[in-house]
Amino acid sequence: KQEVTQIPAALSVPEGENLVLNCSFTDSAIYNLQWFRQDPGKGLTSLLLIQSSQREQTSGRLNASLDKSSGRSTLYIAASQPGDSATYLCAVRGVNDYKLSFGAGTTVTVRA
């Protein structure tokens, strides 16, 4: 069974600082990995999707890396802003699998 762990559980940084969010998974036989953002009381917004054959994906200030062999992914958010405050979820989809296995999330607070 795939286990997904996100560290830290919570993070508070001053505006302008770079954010580093970590995700680890136990089974390296993955199809893809997806990072989501969730605002309080809202649904999940997809940020980045990394296929198992890729090493990283970038979108604006966001960069996600994937090291499948070691079972790790890192989400970097450059020059954080108060609007980046949210919970960030990592989810892994297994090979020939239909479902996502989620981590518990990292709650980020960016202080103005």
Add this chain to the structure above:
Amino acid sequence: SQTIHQWPATLVQPVGSPLSLECTVEGTSNPNLYWYRQAAGRGLQLLFYSVGIGQISSEVPQNLSASRPQDRQFILSSKKLLLSDSGFYLCAWSNTFTGTTDGYTFGSGTRLTVV
């Protein structure tokens, strides 16, 4: 473009009452559909998934059921709600997983409070 609609946004129901949450997807055909629940302070738990009309698979035993009467419609139901059914319910879709590189897209969620 594809969109996913989920309603209602919030719901307060008494214990023992029935439940019906609806989810519809637009702009795609034959999607895989999913119902997830997010309990307070806990991660997302997959409840049901469907790969086609009338095809429902349950991930965990519970007081809930799901149906897919049309290709792009997914319904979550209960005959009698329990207090433990409270939570945030999310519908999601993905393309048929074989050979696709797409990820999941989630709806905006329904906050259910059973009182």
